Amino acid sequence: MKVGVVVFPGSNCDRDTLHAARLAGTEAEPLWHETPDVRGVDLVVLPGGFAYGDYLRAGVLARFSPIMAAVRDHAQSGGFVLGICNGFQVLAEAGLVPGALRRNSTLRFEHRWVRLSVERGDSPYTRGLPPGRTLRMPIAHGEGNYYLPEGELDALESRGGVLFRYAPPEGNPNGSARDIAGVCDTGGRVCGLMPHPERASEALLGSDDGMLLLRSLVEGVAIAGRAVAAA
């Protein structure tokens, strides 16, 4: 399976994400933000960092990079897109996943180890995860406070758009509506996630729960691929 990790000016988790994607057994390559092409990868990852310094508003300036048109096409043609942290902010600004990420309610940058509950086991992102298992990984952001108007939140929930929530004992670190930590689009293949699975991909680093998630995704992509082939 082929993974492309987009490098925006100011991305700073691109190399970490490439490393983790390779550990997960994929062929991973960087995608420069000015090349309007995702080079036929199966999964595009928008990594964490501070694209364009997060100036003005996190993710807003990166959204206009030439590669984003290609990412949009990739998504519309059923391709997989995962936005992690800053990548989630870019996806939200680009309207590829619903919602907005506002300043943390603490008004501080928060680096913490949190726990995620998996809200549905049947999405390509989660089907490989041990049922009932919470995932431990770090967050590191100043603007991760998920917002959507109440009505739209209900709609999001009822269509199963919520994949991950912050769970006890640490709980909700940033004031996100309904403890939401990760969402997907209506097709279920574009996912935005604030916590960093790539930073929890080796026991040596304190947790390899993130690798569970990445492996689950690799499996999900493979299954989807076979489905297409079969059709």
Added chain:
Amino acid sequence: MSVVAEIATPLHRALGLTDEELDAIHDRLGRDPNDLELAMFAVMWSEHCSYKSSRRYLETLPTSGDDVVAGPGENAGVVAIGEGLAVAFKLESHNHPSAVEPYQGAATGVGGILRDIFTMGARPIAILDALKFGDPSQARSRGLVKGVVRGVGGYGNCVGVPTIGGELVFDPSYGDNPLVNVMAVGLLEERHLTRAAAPGPGNHVVLFGSATGRDGIGGASVLASATFDETSAAKRPSVQVGDPFAEKLLIEASLELIARGLVEGLQDLGAAGITCAVSETADRAGTGIRVDLDAVPRREAGMAPFEVMISESQERMCAIVAPRWLDAVLEVCARWGLPAAVIGEVTDHGRIEVVGAGEVLASIPAAALTSDAIAFDRPARPPTKTRAAPAPGAPSEPGEGLPERGMDPGAVLLALLGDANLGSRGWVTTQYDETVGTDTVEAGERAAAVLRIKGSPKGLVAATDAQAAVAAHDPWLGAAMAVSECARNVAITGARPLGVTNCLNFGDPTDPEAFWRFTESVRGLGDACRALGLPVTGGNVSFYNASPSGEILPTAQIGVVGLLEDVEQRVAPAFRRAGDVVVLVGETSPGLAGSAYAALAGTAPDDGPPALDLSREAALLHWLAAAAREGLLASAQDVSGGGLAVALAESSIWSGLGARLQVGVGSTPSVDLFGESPGRVIVSTEPALWERLAGSAAAHGLPIRRIGLVDGERLIIELVGEGATGAAEERGAGVADALDVAVRDLAHAWRSALPRALGEEA
């Protein structure tokens, strides 16, 4: 030049140069300098750039070692770690700018030290911040703490370098003059080691990064050369604003230029801007440089030549480029969105020439600005009356900080854990990205920080420490103890310390007593490094750390980097298993002055700081590495701030495991429980390994004693021996016969300490 010339006092004095220095400039030029030249000399001959008062003492430091690849004189020290890899590290201060504008001062401090690292060809992999502030209950201190911490995080988090350790110390002496010392660590392939030199006449001088504005005109270099006075707005520099986004692009572009071999030399722009960059690189290579002022990209119109030459605009780099690589270099910069321009050419006449509008505006021998800058032999005199205990900042009334003597030592322990100087640093560290880079194995709230190295079994360990409260009594001892404590903190992980960097924060060098504190500290630094076999690979000096309210404690900040051959074998300070044997290695010696206990309880007027046995410290370092290698250590914890009791409490808090212990106490039990005499560690091990552990310690000539077992959910320390009798209480020794506190309560006191001190319950 009118801008400057308008000032009433003679120009050279307005620029911070003495008449003696003006004469020295005349000697070197063989003529009067013009205004532009004078401005260039003024910034280059500031303490900050010239080390004119400190150079002669720094030369006494041990700097050689088998693995040292680059030492003092380069932007950062570099030590080889095998497999063709090397580690670059350096500590630097940004004290005065942080006092003016805490957020930007701290942020640009981080930016500056990171540039020193990647200028060498190393990718920055860690930041450690050593911060010192005044009384945390004061509004001004709180504002500074919050601004500085946000600034360090705002910059480090954005560039994507994890902040994994540091220090946070409160002492009234730092109230108007906070210390912001930042250490950065980088990893490089030795073959990519790059020098900040300008070889090859005919090579281009390329300036890339941010455009040049009026930032910090008379900033760091001039500001740092005058005692900071809050009220004199006149001395306020046009504040430098940091742009971590630009820095991130600068890191990537610079490392690509180096990896592709496109540059002959690389130098960051810091204090004294272009003037410093061109004169240092030319002087190191024995060449000269002609600077074409009109080619420098500007952010503002109407800048005077001197403004362009000394501007301290952030996020700029200077590359020496062979003509055939120029296009490639410009392409790399363009791709990373960085403006770049050829602003000059390397020449063979050894001079720095500044050309504007076709005219030569300045022409100075490069050496005169750097290696041949003026140097002084300042008078140093020990204080006529050495300061008596209690330590500065300690209550003048003994006992004031604690309930009356004869009290329960458990209450003392809780008071110490709840103290702003000893409690959890979580309030700070949660504002720093500790895990970006996916190499962080241990972030330094508990002990030294540990990083793995991708593609290698090895690990890097880093720590920073100072012993200012001890230095207030004896600057030699304070500096030497800081080196030993820092090395010990690295060694308890099982790592072998590789080298030392330092940042020397002192008062006015023209005040003989203040200067004596400096010279004694350098002596202590050198003696300790020689005794421990550690080279000093770099550092920084910050003078004039005084304010109308007085001088700061003499603060020799020490940074140590160590190497773990196998990161999987690292040892952590938290207890591991119930049933493990708890062991004290080393001997407790008297002397409470300078301790956290003394700050709370005061000390006997005749008491002094504890003694330091450097040869035993050396033995301890070697033994820790050996014991870790042999797998004898389940945990290892350094005994320092708060003494034995606090060290044990931390091992319990971090593991949630209690312990049942017996500690022999002499005539002054507070010394045994809370004294901070160096050379001690607490380790735990499986009962089955105790014999071997004892044997290996003995073989290293180290006293070692079993003091109990890891067990239960309470920390119980039974006091035995002479001091443990009721008589001890009559003597006001300050203890009952046992300490018995639930680990939960210890943890609560420790966690709530800092938020409470800063008025941020919750």
Added chain:
Amino acid sequence: MSAHRFVVAVMPKPGILDPQGRAVEQALPHLEVSGVSDVRVGRRVELTVEAPDTMAARAVVERLAGEVFANPIIETWEVAPASLVAAAG
């Protein structure tokens, strides 16, 4: 072509809690300030546009405001010629 300077005011949507504004309100007692309420903290962007006329210039700014300077999910915005605003000061 002529240069036109504009100001774009971006504010949190009414009804959306503004944590920054609330933080300011909470800090006020410490400053011995009373009678202050409904503090909202937003963004202010100033920019210059080269265009044949004000209409054309304004069109560019309106587009930037809606697409870049403000996030319609959480923010509202208002465009004004710089001069006027200056006058208001």
Added chain:
Amino acid sequence: MSAHRFVVAVMPKPGILDPQGRAVEQALPHLEVSGVSDVRVGRRVELTVEAPDTMAARAVVERLAGEVFANPIIETWEVAPASLVAAAG
């Protein structure tokens, strides 16, 4: 007593680097807009003050602006009655 609403415009001082404005300019080519220059990004604070009269209310705002909303070392600020500014929009 009556309620007075004010707007405080906080902008980076002239000459002081504005990284935000610069990053926006850097991204503009991707937006296919041209002729935009000199982008400066600051803050806009709106607040209501209860006071006997406008004078008194304005005094409170001026103080808050200098002490809380703006950092005088790197920022300038301007206070205006909300109405006027709204009118300008």
